[in-house]
Amino acid sequence: MTDIILPIVLVGIIILVVIIFGVTNRIIFKMATRNIKRRRANVAIVVAGLLVGTAIISSSLVVGDTMRYIFEKDVYDRLDLIDEVVASHSPQGYAYFNYSHYTILNNGLSAQDKIDGISPIIMETVPVLNQNTSMPESRVNIIGFDPDIDRDFGLFIDVNGTSFDGSNLYSNYTIMNQRCAEELEAEVGNEVVIYYTTYIFNPQDPMKPTMIHMNTTLKILHIVKNEGKANYQSGMNLFVALDAAQTMFNKNDQINMIKISNEGGVEEGVIYTDTVKKDVEDIIQQQELNLEVYTVKQDGLEDAEKFSEMISEIFSIMGIFSIIAGVLLIVNIFVMLAEERKSEMGIARAIGMKRRHLVQMFLFEGLIYAVIAAFIGAFVGLGIAYLLILAFGTIFGGGGGIEIPFHFELSSIIMAFCIGLTITFITVFLASWIVSKLNIVRAIRNIPEPSITKATSRHIILGVFLTIIGVIMTHIGVSDLSAINFMTGPCLLLLGAAMLVMRIISPRLPFSIAGIGIIIWILQPFELVSDMTGGMEMFIMSGVMLVTGAIIVVMFNSDLVLRILTKIFGRRKSTVPILKTALSYPMKKKFRTGMTLAMFSLIIFTVAVISMITSMQTDYIEGAFEEQSGGYDIIAFTNQNTPLIDIRTIINNSANLTHAFTETSALSVAYTDVYVYGQDQNESVMYPIIGVDDEFIDQNDYTFYSIASEYDDHQEIWKAVKDNSSLVVIDGNAVTQQYGPHFGSVKLSVGDKIVVRNRTGQYSNKTVIGILDQSFFFMGIITTQEFLSEELGIQFPSMYLFDIAEERDVKSVSHELKKEFITYGMETTEIRDTIKEIMKQMTSIMTLMEAYLGLGLFVGIAGLGIITLRSVKERRQEIGVMRAIGFKKGMVAKSFLIEISFIALLGIAIGVILGISLSYHITNEFYPSGVSLSKFISLIPWAHILIITTFAYITTLLCTVSSALRASKIPPAEALRYVG
Amino acid sequence: MVEAKNVHKVYEIGSLRVDALQGIDLTIKKGEMISVMGPSGCGKTTLLNCLSGLDDLTKGIVKIEGVSLAEMSDNKKTEYRARRMGFIFQAYNLLPVLTAVENTELPLLLSGCNQKKARIKALKVLKLVGLEGREHHKPAELSGGEQQRVAIARSLVNDPAIVWADELTGNLDAETSQQIMALLCKLNKENKQTFVVVTHDVSIGEMADRVLKLRDGVIEKEYKPFHQ
Structure with a gap:
């Protein structure tokens, strides 16, 4: 409950301050509330757009609640009164x-x-x-x-x-x-x-x-x-x-x-x-x-808290794209509201209203939208979380599904409401501050703002600021090996430099160079960040930066885009006037178009990336088998209380098993305290130590995620492990992913030292010379059996790996093994089937994530809906002129639909291209053995992407078509008379 | 009341440079009603905007009641406009969400006047401009002439020292235009308020005490109309 006090206080302060302003400036408050009533149709769309952010936050918190409830309940159930x-x-x-x-x-x-x-x-x-x-x-x-x-x-x-x-x-x-x-x-x-x-x-x-x-x-x-x-x-x-x-x-x-x-x-x-x-x-x-x-119960509850927070974090981080899109939508909405009321604002300033009054007016209006949207959004998020939990049950419940108890805390709903409202309010404040700065004369006469051709003092200040931040982040990135800083710093540097250069030359060239530079830098093929620490935030940052770069390039070269499109699609004479009018408007309103494109591109980008990864996973089953199996078909564990001393002799004497295997490896397992060298000993974790036999060293085909540079191949690595007990190999759970979450309990790179406690309580250092790809079947620091026997007192193996003879069926051999070694408590796992099941679950999770991210599409669609509504009103007189000079009804409607299609399709194209490009990068990060470009192209799920983008496009058209048709039906005389 | 010296205003649109005002010298006395006339694009509205502080000068000085506009911050200028100036525009520019009386009382409320007093004053001014009974209608429910009367009421409600009117009859028929202008003249005489009226309509312009004729950003001619 204490967690929500601060957000409640913050929201309370916001609402209180706004109410005080409202009481002291009642006329401004009155104007704000009447503005809402004035455009009732818009309110629903605005609220729908604004509530997505809160819904995302709410759903991620509630998923966390359910997870925490399940894990905590498990701790209480299994320990009962034991503390x-x-x-x-x-x-x-x-x-x-x-x-x-x-x-x-x-x-x-x-x-x-x-x-x-x-x-x-x-x-x-x-x-x-x-x-x-x-x-x-x-x-x-x-x-x-x-x-x-x-x-x-x-x-x-x-x-x-x-x-x-x-x-x-x-x-x-x-x-x-x-x-x-x-x-x-x-x-x-x-x-x-x-x-x-x-x-x-x-x-x-x-x-x-x-x-x-x-x-x-x-x-x-x-x-x-x-x-x-x-x-x-x-x-x-x-x-x-x-x-x-x-x-x-x-x-x-x-x-x-x-x-x-x-x-x-x-x-x-x-x-x-x-x-x-x-x-x-x-x-x-x-x-x-x-x-x-x-302290078993306390530790269990802490782990439950940690894990549920992690799950919640994954959803909230993935939802950041939708939240960013929501923020862009808010800015767009308020910029459009300001445009709509430009002359009113001008006259208000002329007769004595100060800039802060205009800000207050928008704030009152924005706060009302924000409260409604955050309230509805918090409960919509609850519904989304319910569906997610239902889906989790289906994914992890095998064929029949399992029932996961849905649970939520009221505090999470309140928290989501507070965060959603605060984000919306801050965005509204900034947007209001921007739009309240106007030239009174231009505003009164509704004259468009002149385009900026030279850097103003504000640009210079911002340019210097971005340049300095860019340099600092790059420096931190290099010195601390922080991938996020290293990737973001140069992007900000490029943007800052473009702003400064704008003082001397026209902005088109420097910004085009900066935009292209950002895209190249993020997608750079050199493995500059491979040794750096990164996480899921890299995915967010890459998406935001790539989309920013692309939008900058498109908007600063809009005339070129216009020319190309007119040339391509304007072959028929009758379509030229429609095309020209349709494409000119979005390119004239650069800020609005840029924001909408960014919204659409960001969401499509994330959906494209996730569907690419899903496609790679589906296809990667053979690769996963190679990486995860080590060439073995069955992994088995015996009970440590009933050790098997010589499994091979028993197998040779068993009629059913004697010729069943081509390879058998017996490994010992111990659990001891381990910590990363240089860290505090208190941070040690209980980690398995696996002692391998000569057969394993000679026969295993496990692939490596990375090996120390002084070794040429895997054989040399295993030989070094065999000869030197201070050199070890570790499982793939220790790998830190640049673009994904880390689930392992330790994070290690090749060359790192780890400190291992022996049975007498003394510690010795081990150097990691290789990290396996294998992460599904066992965790452990791999060393020799001698080390386990001498230092940890483990004399007998309890883990076995079997390679089954080709003519034998894995399932039946697995069954035979269990039967033969029943008194040793042997449990077997068929590796290939398990990998298939795990990959299936991972694909289902990615599909779920894709659907979750797809929520952001509603933001983009709402954004375009608002733009169309506004465009029809804004251009009522122009529609009259168009109709008067010969545009037929259908031509007017077509003009609007082409305009919407242009923005939506351009956004989709940018999102898809950038998404696929980054996927190539991420794929190589996930699978270090890499994929060839031709293989990668063959894996692009075109049909899947086409279905999603077509859905997005058609939904957008459906949401905007009524506005376009309404525009076409306006009688010319009425349209010409319209004064706004 | 208003003193302008060597007022220049240049607009730069891309590579295009427009010299809208080219060294205007002008003095407007307290209680005077002057009209600014001239053909389209001669700089009438630009002059009004520069003199009233709505727009910045490129060069020159404008002093109102002895204070240079250039020395005022944006907030000071805004406060000054709210207290001492009134504006009337061609398109009426009423706030569509407010009723006639709310539009009228707005300048008073912005300059910190008590709500009750502001309402009483607004109703009084609306009565003065002949809108008794129409106080609670929104602009969309009023005719063009009525809307312009509300705009006039709004410009007068704070007892301004000077009222700036830009093409105030541009959207009205001849009869209503004459009525509106007569109303301004009456208020000018009764209240001793200064009026600066920009118009291209000779019949309206010559109802003022003094006429300034502008051409290409300079005062071409200055005269007192025949009725004087």
Whole structure:
């Protein structure tokens, strides 16, 4: 709620100031309100145009609300009353410690009134088989608990709704949650077998412990609802008595986790986390216990907040184009309103109205539009967000779709209203300030403003300002390797220089050079920014700059455009007068036309870029397979509690699998703290470390996003990793994209150093010499198995990559693998099918994004609608003259329609050309192996682009055709009499 | 009242240079009614705009009530116009969203006059120009003559020292033109206000105390009409 106080205060101040002005200048306020009533038909179009920005903001905030709600609900559901966990982390997971540690902590915290529960447990994830149904499940959580102590964490609720604490749970009996029961097709009374491997360490050779495979049979005593503590980690859970678990896992008098519940319920307890953490840490330190406090709920909620903000940000950043288009529309609307009332404004100034009075008049009028538009827009955004969430459900729910709970906060709607209103108001203020500056005589007599042929002092000031900003941004770009500054700086520099040069020569040449220069600079084929840091803002900036450059070139060479078009389309004598009048008007009203073109081009540009990327993705399935698969068909993981020592021997002895594979790689996985060298150690993240075997190094075909320059090829990279444990390769999630969002937890480039914690708590540096393209199937810092074994204590592999023999079916082999290694909890993923599914989801997301961006089209269409309405009124007398000198009704209508078509089609052409050009750039950024120009051209989704642009064009015509027809039907005499 | 010395006004439209006024020297006394006449494009309206401060001079000095316009800021000029000047234009130039009385009271409100007082004064002036009963009509609901009367009322409502009228009868028929001009003459005599009337209509122009004839941006001739 505190987040919205500032915007509410800001909007309150704006409205209050305007009301004060209104009360003190009632006549001005009266004029403003009557101006609205005067052009009622325009109000609907103006409001429709203005509300898009607010709708975009509102929808992105509400999508964020829903995401936050889902993620937070997930945290509360899976942790229930647990707020903190005390454990000892090891690279394999939670390490065991003596039960006495719990007693020490419990005694030490007895005076802490912010804790209402502390319970010792054993938690292991193991494979389980239902003996009655023969249904296996590879990852079931076995939770050993003490019913007497654990009562503070709530009760179990059986399927009949009866609550109990589990105190009747004897050895060899278990309580199973419904999720697990469904997977195992289990019923009360069934018997399940738990597979587990334990080690007996040899003091002479601690690196080679003896493994003992164990299994235990448990009878299901209760099946309980997936609620409260039974829903722990939203997993498949089996609850056993603590002493039974200790016996089962051969961990007498040991536990591996202490869970803590803070004072308050599921959602309230987290507020005491910092206090509780400090108290627990004090005891750990005083008693020298080898334990750590994990603030699981707080961290989960923070991650939920971060991720939902990120999703919201993606939508709001993508929506910036529509917001910019909306801002241009507002400026255009007010410029046109000012033109319409030019002589009124002139006379008002003549009889004593000051410039500020004119600004106030527009502000009153603008504020009324803004309030209506922001109010409606905030709720329209709610509707858009609902549709987006519905679409998300369809995309991520596979064939049937999933129901994502739609959720929004009132504060988001208020926030959207405030931001939308503020943006509109600021734009209205600036537009009013611009239009209020007028020459009284020219205004009274409605004489057009003379075209600027030489820089005025204002141009010089602006030119100097832009030049300085341009130089500063370029400098920052180079020194900080910031792509956005490096790309924007020279563009501003070019614009500033053009303004200054205008003092000496006609503006046409310098601005044409600046416009072309901007386009070339943004689309430059040299990889100048490839080593720089950029993000989604690069997409926004590129679009804005490219469109600015193109519009400048077109508008400063309008006569040339006019000549070319007249030459091309004016072959028939009868069309020449229509064409000339139709094309002359937009080129005469340069500001208005430029703004409208910019609006249209920007939106079409974004839609073109997204549809290009979608097309590339659809086509890139084979490339993605090559990048993501590494030449393997199946990736499999076994349970770390049931390690496989020699998978190859088992495979060779299996009748169904012996000839199924051409390659098999076994990799070890550990989790440890990692941070980027030079950053604070507190910023470390838990990141997987993958130890690879010789087979992997010799056989894998993983492609690289980038490799260190001192290595010639992939073989050299892998050889270096094998020979030198300080050199590593990292997965593609670490790559920073120049034009897209970053979802990975670390951002790295080749040559960067990372710091890795070993099992004894010491840190060592590793240098990244290669970054893989692979990002779908695993994350990890890739090093040798020796490093994992020596530094992280991981002796056995738990990740496997299989290349299937050509004659074998991947799906059936995958099934065989699961069956064969069921007691090891093996889970398999068929790589090609998964890639197809991921690519399908990504394409659906891009299509969704395209539809979202398409909302901006309404801004462009509304803009053209307003222009046409205004043009018909503005030219009423001229229409009379045209009709008097021989223009037929149809010719007048055609003239208007050609004019609209000219603006719309020129905007579409600029948008499409620039969009496709930038897509080539982005595509090469996304896919470093690149695509040839001919391949790229073949990928342009012409049909798709044609459908969208035709829709935009036809909708525009439909919105404007009635104005054109009305113009053609005005009787000449009436039109000539018209005085505005 | 008004003193103009060596007034020049040049318009530059691209490469085209138009010398609209070429060294006008002129003095207008308080309470005088003068008319500026001449053919189209001779600089009549430009002279009025320059003298009244609506447009800037290229060269020369214009002093009104002893104060040079060039020394005033835009805001000062605006305030001065609101307090001491009245304007009447050919196209009436009333604000279409305001009623006759609201149009009339506008200059008073802009110069900070109390709303109630402004309304009383506006109604009084509208009565003076013969628009009693038409006060709450909007311009679109009034005839051309009535609209011009509202414009006159608006120009007089703040008791200006000087009223500038640019082709005020240009859109009216002969009879209405005569009535309007007679009204101005009456107000001039009764209130001792200065009137500068730009017109190309000789019958209207010669109703003034003094006539200035302009040609190509210079005063070609100056005379007192026969009725004097």
